[in-house]
Amino acid sequence: MFAGKEYKTGQITNEILRLPLTVIMPLFYAGNDLNNLYNALCEHYYSESIYTAIREKLKEILELIKNEKPFCYFNITAEKTLIEEVLGDEALKGYSVSFGSLDEPLLACVPQDSNLQKYMTVLCAIVEAYIFLCADTYNFFSVACMYFANLTDMGCRDKTFFASFTEQYFGNEEMVKFIEENNPVEITHAFTLEPQVWMAPVIRRDEKGLPMLGRRTHFNRMLNFYVTDMFEGLAVGHYSWQCGICHKFFFMTTAHQQLYCSCVNSDYGVPCSHVAKNKLNMPKQKKEDGRGYDTWKHRDDSIRSKLSQARNNKPNAKYDVETCLKAKELINRYFEQAQIDFDYAENGYEQDMILENVFAEAKRLLGK
Numbered sequence: 001m002f003a004g005k006e007y008k009t010g011q012i013t014n015e016i017l018r019l020p021l022t023v024i025m026p027l028f029y030a031g032n033d034l035n036n037l038y039n040a041l042c043e044h045y046y047s048e049s050i051y052t053a054i055r056e057k058l059k060e061i062l063e064l065i066k067n068e069k070p071f072c073y074f075n076i077t078a079e080k081t082l083i084e085e086v087l088g089d090e091a092l093k094g095y096s097v098s099f100g101s102l103d104e105p106l107l108a109c110v111p112q113d114s115n116l117q118k119y120m121t122v123l124c125a126i127v128e129a130y131i132f133l134c135a136d137t138y139n140f141f142s143v144a145c146m147y148f149a150n151l152t153d154m155g156c157r158d159k160t161f162f163a164s165f166t167e168q169y170f171g172n173e174e175m176v177k178f179i180e181e182n183n184p185v186e187i188t189h190a191f192t193l194e195p196q197v198w199m200a201p202v203i204r205r206d207e208k209g210l211p212m213l214g215r216r217t218h219f220n221r222m223l224n225f226y227v228t229d230m231f232e233g234l235a236v237g238h239y240s241w242q243c244g245i246c247h248k249f250f251f252m253t254t255a256h257q258q259l260y261c262s263c264v265n266s267d268y269g270v271p272c273s274h275v276a277k278n279k280l281n282m283p284k285q286k287k288e289d290g291r292g293y294d295t296w297k298h299r300d301d302s303i304r305s306k307l308s309q310a311r312n313n314k315p316n317a318k319y320d321v322e323t324c325l326k327a328k329e330l331i332n333r334y335f336e337q338a339q340i341d342f343d344y345a346e347n348g349y350e351q352d353m354i355l356e357n358v359f360a361e362a363k364r365l366l367g368k
């Protein structure tokens with residue numbers, strides 16, 4: 001559960017891997033800037049310009065991420081409201097007065113239990129969270145990219161392989177050193193394989209309002225969340241795979257031998273799986289690894305059984321042979337369409353493949 005919605009474990013990792021460099025790099029630099037501003041906030045005398053600069057930096061980060069998965073799952077509006085509350089012009093006026101009344105207008109000199117201290121605690125927590133967001137996303141992105149690119153190269157497809165490959169990969173001293181040296185953000189700890197997590201048992205309500213037992217997981221920073229998501233995802237067989245054509249990462253929920261992503265390739269205008277099918281030198285993708293195959297298989301089985309009823313003149317036969325053959329032709333056509341048309345696969349395929357719809361369309365085409 002994340003922001004009230006359910007996501008498959010490993011999905012967040014996959015979405016981080018798919019972030020474009022035009023988001024990752026500015027995010028990294030913004031995090032660095034914010035960290036410098038935070039140091040100034042802690043060390044210097046109160047100055048409105050530092051607080052204003054922090055506010056603008058936080059807004060800049062929000063603008064950068066608000067439309068990008070997985071960050072768009074955050075409540076961006078609530079974040080903006082919170083930033084306005086602790087860093088808006090009104091708040092700053094108040095700080096100016098409060099700090100002005102201190103012997104030394106320093107953060108360290110703010111009196112215990114004062115109103116100003118309450119505000120400063122919230123403000124610091126927000127700024128730290130954003131620094132972690134930027135730095136951890138960048139660090140995790142770079143480590144996870146390397147790891148999944150290697151995993152893809154090795155062709156690992158089952159849990160034992162995942163585990164032994166992961167053990168070798170992260171257990172390798174050279175690799176650990178490499179990760180540390182390439183961890184460009186010094187303000188935070190390096191990539192960790194031992195994320196700190198707190199678990200709490202909770203009672204929540206299901207959709208019908210009935211109580212159900214669950215557990216809530218708390219993370220004190222993004223990196224711990226990312227690493228947990230990645231390993232939990234691998235453990236249940238949800239993982240990222242690098243497309244052999246566009247080299248983007250895509251999310252796998254089964255160990256199907258899917259080699260290419262189903263996203264439309266901008267160079268060809270059709271999904272990568274279809275590009276591969278038509279390129280002689282690429283390994284072919286099997287039909288059962290195609291998008292929407294499970295649905296196709298169910299319908300195919302149903303139509304076969306109806307066809308056999310029709311052929312044997314069974315009294316329960318609902319459709320004649322001609323209609324059944326037309327229905328079969330239709331589901332094959334829909335399936336083919338779903339392989340090359342991403343929009344159709346997402347928005348029209350499942351609806352068209354409903355058995356009643358298939359037969360209705362078959363009858364319509366036959367004029368029955």
Ligand SMILES: [Zn+2]
Pocket residue numbers: 243244245246247248260261262263265272273
């Ligand atoms: Zn692709």
